Amino acid sequence: MLAAAPASRLLRFDNFELDLRAGELRKSGVKLRLQGQPIQVLAVLLNCAGELVTREELRAQVWTAETFVDFDHSLHNAIARIRETLGDSAEAPRYIETLPRRGYRFIGTVERVETPEPAPVAPAEEAATPPAPSAKSKSGIVSSSILFIVVALAALTAVIATVRRGAASVPVVRSIAVLPMDNFSGDPSQEYFVDGMTDQLITDLAQFGSLRVISRTSVMRYKGTKKGLPEIARELNVDGIIEGSVTRSGQRVRITAQLLYGPTDKHLWAQSYERDLGDVLALQNEVAQAIAQQVRVQVTPQLQARLRSARPVNPEAYEAYLRGRFFLSNQFTMAQPLNEAKTFFEEAIRKDPGFALAYSGLADSYLYLAIFRQVSPELAHERAEEALRHASALDDNIGEIHDTLAVLSWRYSWDWDGVERELNQAIALAPSYICANEDRAEYLAFRGRRSEAEAELAKSMDLDSSASSGLTELGVYYQLRDFDRLVEAGRRRIAVNPNEWLEHFYLGVGYEGTGKRLEAISEYQKAVELSGGDQDATAALAHAYAGIGKRAETQKILRDLEEKSKSAYVSPYLTATLYASLGDKDRAFQWMEKAYVEKSLELSWNIKADLRIENLRSDPRYHNLLRRVGLDD
Numbered sequence: 001m002l003a004a005a006p007a008s009r010l011l012r013f014d015n016f017e018l019d020l021r022a023g024e025l026r027k028s029g030v031k032l033r034l035q036g037q038p039i040q041v042l043a044v045l046l047n048c049a050g051e052l053v054t055r056e057e058l059r060a061q062v063w064t065a066e067t068f069v070d071f072d073h074s075l076h077n078a079i080a081r082i083r084e085t086l087g088d089s090a091e092a093p094r095y096i097e098t099l100p101r102r103g104y105r106f107i108g109t110v111e112r113v114e115t116p117e118p119a120p121v122a123p124a125e126e127a128a129t130p131p132a133p134s135a136k137s138k139s140g141i142v143s144s145s146i147l148f149i150v151v152a153l154a155a156l157t158a159v160i161a162t163v164r165r166g167a168a169s170v171p172v173v174r175s176i177a178v179l180p181m182d183n184f185s186g187d188p189s190q191e192y193f194v195d196g197m198t199d200q201l202i203t204d205l206a207q208f209g210s211l212r213v214i215s216r217t218s219v220m221r222y223k224g225t226k227k228g229l230p231e232i233a234r235e236l237n238v239d240g241i242i243e244g245s246v247t248r249s250g251q252r253v254r255i256t257a258q259l260l261y262g263p264t265d266k267h268l269w270a271q272s273y274e275r276d277l278g279d280v281l282a283l284q285n286e287v288a289q290a291i292a293q294q295v296r297v298q299v300t301p302q303l304q305a306r307l308r309s310a311r312p313v314n315p316e317a318y319e320a321y322l323r324g325r326f327f328l329s330n331q332f333t334m335a336q337p338l339n340e341a342k343t344f345f346e347e348a349i350r351k352d353p354g355f356a357l358a359y360s361g362l363a364d365s366y367l368y369l370a371i372f373r374q375v376s377p378e379l380a381h382e383r384a385e386e387a388l389r390h391a392s393a394l395d396d397n398i399g400e401i402h403d404t405l406a407v408l409s410w411r412y413s414w415d416w417d418g419v420e421r422e423l424n425q426a427i428a429l430a431p432s433y434i435c436a437n438e439d440r441a442e443y444l445a446f447r448g449r450r451s452e453a454e455a456e457l458a459k460s461m462d463l464d465s466s467a468s469s470g471l472t473e474l475g476v477y478y479q480l481r482d483f484d485r486l487v488e489a490g491r492r493r494i495a496v497n498p499n500e501w502l503e504h505f506y507l508g509v510g511y512e513g514t515g516k517r518l519e520a521i522s523e524y525q526k527a528v529e530l531s532g533g534d535q536d537a538t539a540a541l542a543h544a545y546a547g548i549g550k551r552a553e554t555q556k557i558l559r560d561l562e563e564k565s566k567s568a569y570v571s572p573y574l575t576a577t578l579y580a581s582l583g584d585k586d587r588a589f590q591w592m593e594k595a596y597v598e599k600s601l602e603l604s605w606n607i608k609a610d611l612r613i614e615n616l617r618s619d620p621r622y623h624n625l626l627r628r629v630g631l632d633d
Contacts, residue, residue: 010113011046013095016086018046023265025085033226035265036258037062037074038081045096045106054103074270077245077256079104080184171261171268173240173295175212177232178202180223181255182245194246195220196322197255197284199329201242204288204307206432207399208297213432214238215464216329233262237462240268240295251277251315255287259294269294280318281310306397317352320344324361328368335374341365359391360401367407370601373535376569377601381412399430407439410446411601414629419443434464438472445479446608453480470496474506479609483513490523501530505537512544512611520544535561536602539574543612546581554581571595573602577612588613589621596625607631 011018017026020043025034034042040062045053058075079096082088088095097105178201183194198216205213214236222232229241244257258270271290275283285307292299324344327337342365348358363384370380385408391401406422409415423443426436437460444453457476470493477486490507497503508523521544527537542557558578561570576591592613595603606613607629616622626632 011043012111012113013046013049013108018043031226031228032085033228034081034085035229036260036267038078038085041075041078042082045104046110049106049108049110052099052103052105056103058103074256074258074272077184077258077270080182080245171239171264171266173259173261173268174210175214175238176205176240176242176291176295177214177219177236177238177262178205178242178244179219179232181243184245184247184256185249187248190246190248192326193248193319193322196325197246197253197280199325200284201257201287203400203430203433204284205291206430206434207288207303207306208292208299209431211292211295211297211432212238212463215432215434217434218464229260229262229265238262242291248277253277253280253283255283257287257291259291277315277318278312279310280315281313285310311354313355314352317348317350317355317358320348320351321355321358321361324348324358324365328361328364335369335372338365338369338372338374342369354394356391356394356398356401359387359394360398360404363387363391363404363408364400367404367411371411373569373571377412377599380601381408381599384408397429399426399433399436402426402429403433403436403439406436406443410443411604412599414599414604416447416630432463434460437463441472442475442479445476446605448480448608450480471502474503478506478509481513481609483510486510487514499530501527501534501537504530505534505540508540508544509611512540512547517544517547521548535571535574539577539612542578543581551582554578558582571600571602572598573600573606577610580613580616583615585616585619588616589619592616592621592625596628604629 009019009021011020015028017029018024018039019026023035023039025032025039025042041058044058044061055075062078063074079098083090083096086095090098093107095106095108097107099105178198181194181198181201183190185194198219202213202216202219205211218236225232227235233239233241239262241260241262242257243260244255247254247256252274253276254272254274256270256272259268260266261268269291273283273287273290289299289304289307321344324341327341327344342362345358345362345365348355349362352358366375366380366384366387369375370377370384384404388401388405388408391398392405395401402422403426406419406426409418409422420443423436423440426433427440430436437456441453441456441460444456453476457473460472470489473489474486474493477483477489486506487510490503490510493500493503494507504523505527508520508527511517511523512520521541524537524541524544528534528541531537538557538561542554545551545553545557558575561575561578564570565575572591573595576588576595579585579588579591592603607626608631613622623632
């Protein structure tokens with residue numbers, strides 16, 4: 001049995017200090033991120049320094065009876081987190097020694113800082129014991145029975161009240177953030193796999209309509225953070241936080257997840273799940289359903305059926321898919337990562353032709369390759385449409401498929417009714433799917449529906465406070481031609497992401513729209529440099545040069561693009577903007593017609609907002625083009 005711990009507020013060892021009253025671990029005065037069960041386990045071990053603390057004793061002191069957990073894995077997770085925070089290891093322990101199948105021992109030297117004992121309270125005067133009656137009358141027996149019933153009813157009432165108070169004390173969770181899971185595989189090369197599991201859990205939880213789920217890009221910045229959970233919950237404005245770990249051993253995968261009430265770091269639930277790698281989709285769905293049950297989210301029968309119908313997937317195909325998503329999620333504006341993503345999605349499809357998510361990923365990679373002018377729109381549309389047709393045939397209930405269909409309908413097909421229909425379907429299937437919310441905000445701005453666009457933008461930024469949402473904000477203000485707010489948003493984004501070229505590009509547009517051409521040129525130059533010579537950024541720079549009378553620079557950029565078009569794809573729309581910048585409207589409209597025929601993605605994005613074609617808008621040929629595109633409203 002554990003000995004009673006001395007009354008100490010502070011427990012010190014080496015340059016660490018555990019404040020028992022505040023529940024904080026500090027290193028050289030700096031607060032470390034260790035809360036919940038791990039810090040409780042550490043407190044027990046420190047209080048019993050040098051002694052064996054058995055697993056049973058830890059369970060009795062830390063894991064309360066009303067908390068449902070997989071104790072073995074929860075304890076393993078707590079010890080691992082303590083060792084990670086202290087820089088300790090199981091193989092060569094400096095602080096925590098494992099005694100196999102028995103428990104743990106703290107082997108460091110602990111200094112106890114005693115606190116004053118509270119003043120003793122005088123014991124209450126004992127009540128006199130009434131003398132026992134020599135005999136009980138019949139009325140006495142009745143009175144005793146009535147008294148017994150009254151006491152029993154009072155006790156029952158107290159129990160019910162206690163239960164009700166306990167139920168009422170369970171925090172309500174209406175919003176949730178899944179922090180990046182820890183890699184417990186012992187192999188750093190599996191980080192992509194663990195990040196992919198985090199991403200998929202977020203995607204699965206996003207399907208629960210009444211639960212607000214923070215986006216992947218918002219939570220990934222907390223990977224390896226030392227911030228406390230209350231601080232993270234406050235920054236993300238969430239009630240619940242999911243922490244967990246992924247352990248992969250051969251063809252087996254184990255997920256250990258725990259749900260905590262963020263504002264108070266209160267532990268609510270924990271469990272571990274293990275499956276073969278081929279059943280990983282079912283494993284992820286099982287975890288998502290368990291979390292939804294814990295936060296009492298209403299799940300429709302249709303969604304339950306979808307989650308339970310996850311098919312097995314070829315393990316090698318799933319790995320290739322996760323690698324593809326890694327490149328697509330993290331570096332979608334650059335050519336090489338996009339081509340890497342496409343290659344991995346193609347590999348996943350070869351390994352498992354029935355894997356719907358791989359087709360969806362392939363469609364996304366082709367779409368982004370076309371948006372950043374790495375392939376022609378015609379090729380991208382053909383390949384993306386084919387991939388989406390396969391994906392829909394395999395599983396039409398995946399929100400990201402409908403989101404990609406919406407973007408394809410906007411940027412290539414010009415099917416405006418189809419855009420809204422697919423966006424609405426994507427959000428209906430996954431209400432917290434951030435990409436669909438962001439795309440819808442930009443599309444509403446493109447159609448000039450300002451109040452709806454700003455409402456959707458606010459919703460997307462509530463789910464995602466990362467650079468991705470910042471780009472959406474820039475896109476919305478660009479489409480609304482709100483150049484003052486574009487400047488404000490661009491400055492904010494560059495303060496956070498100074499090396500992202502799109503932020504500099506849109507800030508340049510904002511400056512140009514507010515008449516600050518020299519500032520615009522500076523930003524466009526940075527965008528050209530950071531993007532490695534992106535055509536859009538280069539054409540914007542050429543337009544700004546023409547605006548301050550440097551026509552020679554504009555003409556040189558035009559000649560360079562025309563020369564480049566002999567060996568690589570160059571957007572005819574961007575060529576049209578250069579002729580417009582030089583005042584040659586006839587040549588500009590000739591190239592605009594070519595952009596119309598090939599269904600240029602730049603045309604569908606820029607036709608209503610672009611400053612580079614400002615001098616074409618009064619021409620009847622421009623209004624004729626709008627009519628043919630279906631935007632003459």
